Amino acid sequence: MKTLLPHSIKTLITVMTFVIAGGLTVTKVSAQGKVEVDSLLNAYYGGKQNTEERIQTLLELSYNGIIPPEDRLKYADSLIQMGKKFGLPKRVFNGYMNKSYAYYDMSDFEGNIRESLIALELADSLNNGYQGALYDNLAYTYSKVNNPTEAERYFRKALELHLNQEEKDYEHLGKSYFNISDFYLRQNKLDSAINYLNLAESTFAKLGPSPYDSIRDGKATQICLLANLGVYHFKKGDYDKARPLIEQGAQGFQVIWPEASLEYYNYLIDLAQEQKNYKQAESYAKRAAEIGKNTRTNTELAKVYLNLYELELQKKDYKTALEYYQTHRAYYDSAINLPTIQRMSNMRNAFEMANKQKEVDLMAKEAEIQQLQAKRQRTISYISVGLVVLLGLLIFGLFNRMKYVRKTSRIIEIEKNRSDKLLRNILPDETASELKNYGKVKAKQFESVTVLFADFQGFTKYSENMDPEELVNRVDFYFSKFDEIMERFDLEKIKTMGDAYMCAGGLPFPTEDHATRMIMAAFEIIDFVEQVKNENPDDPTRFRIRVGINTGPVVAGVVGTKKFVYDIWGDTVNIAARMESNSIPGHINISENTYHLIKDRFDCTYRGEVDVKNKGMMRMYYVNPINSSQRNEVIREMSISQTS
Structure with missing residues (x-):
């Protein structure tokens, strides 16, 4: 099954709350809307407006979604300057709020958060009733930058504000219910998601027909509710209920809301692949790529082209697959900023x-x-x-x-x-030289690295009953042999943590066959542990070892100023640890990422899925043992020296 990534369904705040800043109406993305924009621009640059008219025109230009966000930023800055000059704090507030929306449309989430916080401070001083909208905006932006803790906090602040109003504003209360439901849906907290989605539907029902439905040329509110209900059914495994509801969202927002349309199309692609309907999945993906090619929805387009890449691999059209993957990386790199690497505690034996x-x-x-x-x-x-x-x-x-x-x-x-x-x-030679020459080491990004975790079964039981010095000597006996194996296969030992051993291939110098080398090293580790166990049947510490492997991108660097530590970070490391914890002694448990790299060389057995935090369900495979002649053939191909 294809891994279900937590798609970011855009919240109703973008459809509805954003349109009320300064009492504006939404301009439809249509020929009529283009005429209205041209009229505003002619009036602004015509030089015949008085101060009040000029401020009102800036208010509309800084918000209008047809205008490129870079230009809206300039109009918003002019609005802020004029608001300050003529003592109009409400227009200063509108300027900062509209700047935050422009930054969002540019995928500049840091700018969006910065301007939203300024607007929130002004909203508090003006007591103008926009705090809830800004809380929802901040919450959604934090969810986009993968900070669910802050996102949930702001969603709940918005909901609490609307619930505590003496006179209920059902419009904004319904939006808050929907937004927090959408958040829990993306976090795969399905019971909470459906509960708040039902509350949103019942709250909107109290309003009657939504004024925003007519603005958006269709029942936008109802489409959002039904489409997210479809996503809920999809994640619950009820595909027949899910498909028509998600299709309604994907098709309904193609013109007026491309980002939401792409997100729903990505769900449809996943659904079709779940049902092994690859032709249908490809149709959805190509339709989504066509819709998104003239938009700034880089995050969702990256997912679309990743799906197209996987579908072409399924058809064994590797040339087209590579082209799609290159396009995926281009969109992905333009949408994702690598977060600041936090220093981690040194864990060594x-x-x-x-x-x-x-x-x-x-x-x-x-x-x-x-x-x-x-x-x-x-x-x-x-x-x-x-x-x-x-x-x-x-x-x-x-x-x-x-x-x-x-x-x-x-x-x-x-x-x-x-x-x-x-x-x-x-430290690795290259890293040690850099540290000696410059006194520090610059962190590096590696796009493809294979990470191995191994630990001993029942180690805690042995550690409680053995003399500490004897236990340390015993572990050192095994790890010293592991170090020899790593050196022979040109792999890099990263660290040990108690009875856990971690190593990586493909760094500090990238290689093409790091996954194969890691599999061969894992075979030798298991063989060595089994050999020791069989040779010493009376030894009370006859360990058995579990091995887990994953491949993907990592960041590598040195932390500390005195006790230097070379370490690696990223989801790739976390998934490798999950592969190890879900393995059994004497087996090599690998992720689907590693499987695709080595499946043509090694025979593997699919063994099910495991739920990985922030990644969803992931496939696992056992690498089946190979005989000595097969091993020798692999070693000869990799030009690795034979052990005596």
Whole structure:
């Protein structure tokens, strides 16, 4: 089954709340709307308007959705300046609010949040009743940048504000119910989602026909409610109920609301693939690409072209698949900004912690040697002053000093070599060189890396009953062998955490066959553990090992200023850990990402799905064992040296 990603269904706030800033009406995306915009522009640039008329025209130009958002930003800034100049705080508020909408349409979510917070502060001082709309706007934007905690907080603030009004505003209350329902739907909290969706429907019913329906050339409110009900049925697995409802949303918003249309088309693509109707899925995807090609809905277009890429792979049209994937990456890169990497706590076992401490001690010793060198220079100066009267003593002293210098130089060279060796044991060679040359390491993005997690079954039980030193020695025995295997296959050990061992392939130097190398290394790890278990049947620590592997993009870098740690981050790492935790001893459990890279070389068995946080359901496969001749053939192809 194709992984269900949490599609971002645009909330009703974009359809309805945005249209009320400054008492405006929505301009339809039509020929009539274009004429109205031209009329506004002619009036503004004609130079015949008085101040009040000019401000009103700026208000409309800064909001009108037909005008490009970059131009709307300029009109909003002019509106803010004139509002401040003539003491019109309401127009200053309108300017900031309309700037936030323009930034949203540009997918500049940071700008949207910044301007929305300014507008919210002004709304509080004016008490103009727009706080709820701004809370909903902030909530939706935070959900777009994958901050569900802040998103839920603002959705609930908006809902609480509307519920606590003495005289209920059913229009805005209904929107708040819908928005929080939509949020829970994207978070796959389906019971909460359907509960709030029902509340939204019953609340809108109290209003009668919505004034916004006629503005948007169709029943926009009803379409949103039914389309999201379709998404709910889809996620519950009731595809027959889901399809017509989602199709209504996809088709109903094609012209007036392309982003929502694309999101619903992406659901239809997923639904068709779930039912293995790939021809229908391709039809939906191509229709969505056509609708979105002249829009700024880069996030949804990235998903559309990713689906087209997967469909072409299904047909084995690899050339077309590559073209679609390149288009997907272009849209994806233009819509997604890599968030700031937060420093993480160093988690190492006692052996690795000792190595880090040695590194610090060596750095301190280098500083001490530098002090000795400075002292030596001072001593040479003192000797030079007494050269004439103490020539004989100077010759004797100089001879001894030369011996001392040679000895010190040897000590410096030995300690420097030890320092370099320890640093390269801790960090990859390229990273260690960069750290020595520049004093810091720049974080790097790797598009395709294979990550392996392995841990011992029942380790906690052994750790409670064994002597600590014996347990550490035993784990070190296994991990030292694992390190040898990693080195032989040109893979990079990242870290160990207790009984867990983590490594990666494809960094710091990208390679084409990192997934294959990792599978071969995993076979040797399992073989080694099984060999030790069989050779020592009376050993109380006859461990069995679980292995999980995933492939995808990661960010790699060094954290810390004294105890340096080379680490990697990203969803790829989290999914690899989930593959390991859902494996069983003696098996190699891989994700679907890795499966697609190695399936032509290794025989695999599909074993079901696992729910991965923030990713949905993901397929898993076991890599079936291969015989020695098959292994030798793979090793020869990769030019890896044979073990003796």
